[in-house]
Amino acid sequence: MKHTSAQISCGLKIAGCPENAVDSAPEPKTVASAPERIALLKARLLKSKGDRVNIGTPLYEDKQNTDILFAAPGAGTIEDIVYGPRRVIREIVIRLDKEQTAEAFTPYPAEKLAGITPGALTEILLKSGVWPLLRDIVYRKVADPGQSPAAIWVAATNQDPFHPPPDTWLQSPQDRRFFQTGIKALEILSSRVFVCCAADTGTGDAQIENRITHRVLRGYPFDDPAVVHYHVKTRPEDNHAWFVNGQDVRLIGEFLETGRFPVRRTVAVSGQNVPGRYRHTRMGAPLGILADPGEDSGRRWIAGGLFRGYSSGPDFHLGLYETAVNIIEESGKREMLGFMRPGWNKPTCSKTFLSVFNPRPLAVDADMHGSGRACVNCGSCTRACPVDILPQFTYKCIRAGEIEEALSHGMLDCVECGLCSYVCPSKIELCQTFQETKQAYFRQRI
């Protein structure tokens, strides 16, 4: 199976999809854990600079719920703790030892799992630092172990360009067994476990194929579990659900089978001047070992997909959930009469450039392509929104301080896919505003 371009629901054709070859990245010298990348987390450090840790040793905990622990993704010495603005903990960097020792937990292979209660399993996952792989579908933060979800969604694919398809991280029979064990564990936590997968993507295994409950057409962001959940739910009680990435289900299974904190990651690498490919590496690996685009000026590193990802760099490390690295151009070059050009090569969801006739997928870059203007109510965002929000009106409600009204418009259904901000011709930061408002609303509620 070979992709030529990304599938985006608004019809965008993005170039640079990795070839379906998988290799191993060089061994990293450091790994890191990045609390800043976890939504709504206030981290309290449990270790300090210079301490020695094993794989699976708790590094920090959630201040709001100290049961939620975050484990070290490598064995070695804490070399540095990088702070960002307002002393947010950006990265905890661990210099790896030659010998990778791991904390030992009791293994629970598939057959032993059957007798375990949801409470006991929650306890096991919390203690080992595996729990944060489960996330809340509304706020996209770590799932609250005190609540029981209406459903747990597993996202087998992620079409945010470009993420590894399931057959890249389910290669060996062992991988598939881990994945099945992971699903079984989730079925203990909730009676409603659903697996959603993009329609044209195979998993390479009949048994896993049987596990898939929802096949999704139309591309990103329609295969996002939160979008599928939005279209499937029928009552207000269904709102509260969890989701897990497919790769993370494999990790949960691996942890239960082996009793070791799992660190394997398969990452899609794509972009300018780098061969696009899928690479096996470890959790928290530095981006620099995954790709080498040569001369570094004018490039933007994005970890976690083009739409959902964060700005990063070769010296930064992968966050807990990130499995994609894009390197795109950030030219900063002011094109002469740019807005009048026919635009044969300009990627767009609109129909105002000649590129609508261009069959080839096109390279995207990290430029705004315009400057901020007032909203003219053009409705592009409404057409792009996968969960039927009217972003332009919801945005105006928020700006006017009418949070109740914004909530009734479905602000909490926003899946933060970023398409509204992407298509906005006035370059309004819609997605950013929704995300911040959702988070502020959450903080105020507790």
Next chain:
Amino acid sequence: MGWMEKNLRKLFDAPRKHFEPGGRLGKLGPLFEAIEDVFFFPAEATQHRPLVRDSLDLKRFMSSVLVALIPPLLFGIYNTGYQSRLASEMSAAFMPSFMTGLGIVLPIILVSYAVGLFWELLFAAIRKHPISEGFLVTGLLFPLTLPPTIPLWQVAAGITFGVVIGKEVFGGTGRNLFNPALTARAFVFFAYPAQMSGDPVWVAVKQKASQAVDAVTGPTPLAVTELQAPFNSIQEMLTDQGYTFSTLFWGHYPGTIGGTSALCSLLGALLLIILGIASYRTILGAVAGLLATGFLLNLAASPGTLPWFSVNPFYHLVAGGFAFGAAYMATDPVTAPGTDRAKWIYGFLIGALTVLIRVVNPAFPEGVMLAILFMNMFAPLLEYTEIRLRVKKRIPHV
């Protein structure tokens, strides 16, 4: 190209320091920025998620409307010149007509742009926000809705009213309730009726042959009713005056500068729909509303009613400024509702009101301007209603 780019770059870099905050001409910063952005597209890096953005921006969005305005503009220039030379008993060949038309229309457009830009700039400088591209559209739409004989000072007064009262007092682009170009036209229409209505204003006749005016200029098609047509003879009346269906469609008759040709507006509307800039819902809704109301009034027509009751509804499509209004004015995204079903209703009611005003109210031979302004006022209500309906269907987060 490279050479040109380098020198143009220098041209902007040299005086830049004066326009920066604190510079000698700091207040004119928005103007400098606006002009520079036209020549050199801004290339800011993305800061927030998503870190990629679409190539379409408001500048291209609005310039697409300008491109769609080229057919009515060019035809309007030619037709203005053609009618003028005809009335002045001069040769009405294509090129001389076009040049004469250019001489009449260009000053009107220039005044509209210059005065409009002045107000735009003044408000941008005081409010410290960038100049919005929407003004480029307003500044061209307004002159195209005027009669060619309009005195230039009235153009200036009109665009001033349109930009200041129609837009800036509401807070600028994106917040205005009424289409600024139509507000400007409505102002001129009611403030200076002598220059905006009546039979002689539609042809810019040269002075030396002005005695020929009465011979050549008759009533505009929608004012034909004033001739007291007998029942069921409105089409014959129109034909007698030279207004056959095809004349009205092609636009070879005296009228507003850009609004006479239904064909040109149709071309523009098609382009806007293909580009996805204008909503086909509004335009089709307006056409549907116009035809439906026209048919209904046909049914009500009797010898006792006004003559336009009995006209074939398709005449309403091509007569007067309806095509121009439906294609360019009704589709202004700011003043139209932003939701899909509301757009259908909004368009339909514009069409219906246009016919009602034209047919039932003898004081206003043309109705599309008032119909659109009236529906502009109701757009928020339509929008609000649809939002409430959509909210009702959502599963609430308690």
